[in-house]
Amino acid sequence: MQEYQIVHAAGRGRCFEAAKSFRPGDKIYSEEPYEAVLYDDSAANRCHHTFKDPEKLHRCTGCRFARYSSRDAQKAAWANGHKEECAALKACAPRTPPATIRLAARVLWRHHRTSHNRDGLPECLETLEHHWDKLPDSRKQTFAQMAVLTREYMSGAGSMEAVEPKLIAYLIARFSCNNHTICNDELQMVGVGLYPVGAMVNHSCTPNAMQSFAGRRIVFRAIRPIAAGDEVTISYVELAATRAERRAALLAGYCFDIDAGRDPAAQLLAEKVLPEYKGVRAELKIYSAPPHSMDKCDAELTSLSPDIGANVALQDFTKASLHPAAPQESALEDEGLGSQPVTMTQGPGIVIECWRTAGSQGEPQLLQEAEACAKIFCGAYVEHRNAEASTAAGSPSGAIAAAARGLEHLDSCLPQSKDHIWRLRLLTVMLKAQILQGGCWYEALLVAEQITPFYERLYPQVWPNMGLHQASIAKLASLLERDDTALRATQAAVDTLKYTHPDSSILQHQLHLRHALLDVRASQPSLDTD
Numbered sequence: 061m062q063e064y065q066i067v068h069a070a071g072r073g074r075c076f077e078a079a080k081s082f083r084p085g086d087k088i089y090s091e092e093p094y095e096a097v098l099y100d101d102s103a104a105n106r107c108h109h110t111f112k113d114p115e116k117l118h119r120c121t122g123c124r125f126a127r128y129s130s131r132d133a134q135k136a137a138w139a140n141g142h143k144e145e146c147a148a149l150k151a152c153a154p155r156t157p158p159a160t161i162r163l164a165a166r167v168l169w170r171h172h173r174t175s176h177n178r179d180g181l182p183e184c185l186e187t188l189e190h191h192w193d194k195l196p197d198s199r200k201q202t203f204a205q206m207a208v209l210t211r212e213y214m215s216g217a218g219s220m221e222a223v224e225p226k227l228i229a230y231l232i233a234r235f236s237c238n239n240h241t242i243c244n245d246e247l248q249m250v251g252v253g254l255y256p257v258g259a260m261v262n263h264s265c266t267p268n269a270m271q272s273f274a275g276r277r278i279v280f281r282a283i284r285p286i287a288a289g290d291e292v293t294i295s296y297v298e299l300a301a302t303r304a305e306r307r308a309a310l311l312a313g314y315c316f317d318i319d320a321g322r323d324p325a326a327q328l329l330a331e332k333v334l335p336e337y338k339g340v341r342a343e344l345k346i347y348s349a350p351p352h353s354m355d356k357c358d359a360e361l362t363s364l365s366p367d368i369g370a371n372v373a374l375q376d377f378t379k380a381s382l383h384p385a386a387p388q389e390s391a392l393e394d395e396g397l398g399s400q401p402v403t404m405t406q407g408p409g410i411v412i413e414c415w416r417t418a419g420s421q422g423e424p425q426l427l428q429e430a431e432a433c434a435k436i437f438c439g440a441y442v443e444h445r446n447a448e449a450s451t452a453a454g455s456p457s458g459a460i461a462a463a464a465r466g467l468e469h470l471d472s473c474l475p476q477s478k479d480h481i482w483r484l485r486l487l488t489v490m491l492k493a494q495i496l497q498g499g500c501w502y503e504a505l506l507v508a509e510q511i512t513p514f515y516e517r518l519y520p521q522v523w524p525n526m527g528l529h530q531a532s533i534a535k536l537a538s539l540l541e542r543d544d545t546a547l548r549a550t551q552a553a554v555d556t557l558k559y560t561h562p563d564s565s566i567l568q569h570q571l572h573l574r575h576a577l578l579d580v581r582a583s584q585p586s587l588d589t590d
């Protein structure tokens with residue numbers, strides 16, 4: 061029996077509809093990619109054909125970039141695109157093009173290899189959304205530049221007639237709103253793939269399904285009961301975020317607005333560029349009410365004082381109003397790929413949106429409070445950025461110290477900031493650094509436990525991040541011999557992972573841990589000290 065059908069949904073284009081019912085954990089659909097590539101970081105430790113990470117890999121003696129788990133995998137890869145890729149990689153060595161360019165080339169080589177009509181794109185890709193007309197000129201320009209680089213890269217493989225840059229630029233625009241990031245079971249990103257049917261699954265902020273990967277094969281599973289005729293949805297964006305952040309990410313990445321049709325009741329009262337705060341560009345916008353829809357828990361996630369709500373949006377400032385930049389002429393005007401001059405990015409900064417909450421005072425007081433909030437956020441943001449930089453530079457102790465300073469900024473307006481989304485961000489970077497550093501397991505457990513209530517509110521009841529988070533708590537607690545905590549966490553992890561990662565070694569590990577902890581409890585019930 062067919063599990064799905066592709067139908068039209070008002071305002072959302074095509075959608076993936078369940079043709080039968082599914083229970084949580086059931087596999088709905090799985091698919092091999094049309095093409096997929098590994099990210100650079102994974103290229104040295106995964107098989108380029110299966111995307112798995114065996115202990116031993118054979119390196120391609122031609123390009124010296126691709127690795128394979130077996131001679132059979134290497135042979136299959138050669139016949140399926142590595143022949144052309146190998147020549148192109150050799151021609152541009154020692155540089156390696158980024159994953160998007162390698163993927164575009166593989167798609168075009170495959171089309172050329174397998175199709176009678178080599179013009180255009182294969183039909184299954186031609187019909188994918190690209191939203192070209194809605195893209196800002198800066199993105200069109202980026203895609204156009206990548207198209208030129210793809211053509212150059214492909215020329216290293218010879219044989220094939222050069223493809224028009226415009227076609228490649230549109231293909232890359234399709235990638236940006238249809239590709240799936242391929243992750244391992246720990247949700248670390250390993251590559252990117254194009255799945256023509258999987259790309260029909262639309263977004264919901266309350267999804268009923270999730271995607272995971274077996275090697276490079278995508279697998280969609282139900283996380284809630286789904287009835288025949290229901291639309292199957294996944295989340296395109298991180299759900300541990302405010303609605304405003306999700307809305308911005310979806311608008312920028314996928315060109316649709318989850319607030320479409322909403323009449324924004326909020327009035328912009330004032331806009332200000334704040335004086336530089338430790339090198340942060342910050343813009344303050346003050347509204348009479350929230351400028352976007354609020355989900356149920358958004359009020360707590362964004363509250364920072366008794367009178368005002370405040371949201372922080374990270375931005376690459378391209379606005380001339382903040383730091384005017386000389387416009388650059390588009391090199392690709394002739395191709396019709398970017399008709400407007402492009403202003404170059406000025407680097408990251410923050411926009412702080414503040415709004416009056418019910419019962420708050422008049423405007424002068426609001427302005428004063430908004431500026432005080434902005435200072436707190438600038439502090440939290442700078443320390444968050446410092447913490448991430450320290451982690452990247454291999455200094456977990458520096459990251460822990462910076463995150464602690466960031467939390468102090470938020471603590472200056474307790475109790476309201478207890479639930480603020482930026483507390484979650486700082487706790488997350490701190491936990492990562494504590495685990496990297498090792499040794500401070502007790503402190504890490506305390507931080508992990510502060511993260512849990514955020515996840516409980518932000519994620520669906522069954523969600524992979526929560527299963528992995530509980531598995532980390534179980535590991536930390538068992539290292540500290542806090543067996544009751546470990547048992548509770550491992551039980552919670554199993555309860556989620558059995559739906560989200562049923563075939564994974566992570567679930568197996570949690571089942572063993574639970575078994576061992578239950579044995580300990582049975583043998584020494586009176587020694588439990590938690």
Ligand SMILES: C[S@@+](CC[C@H](N)C(=O)[O-])C[C@H]1O[C@@H](n2cnc3c(N)ncnc32)[C@H](O)[C@@H]1O
Nearest residue numbers: 071072073074189237238259260262263314316
């Ligand atoms: C991966 S495609 C999904 C399939 C697409 N609907 C189609 O017809 O090809 C992503 C695009 O679908 C649309 N889309 C997905 N989820 C949506 C939603 N919840 N509301 C509106 N449009 C949505 C947007 O145009 C988005 O860029």
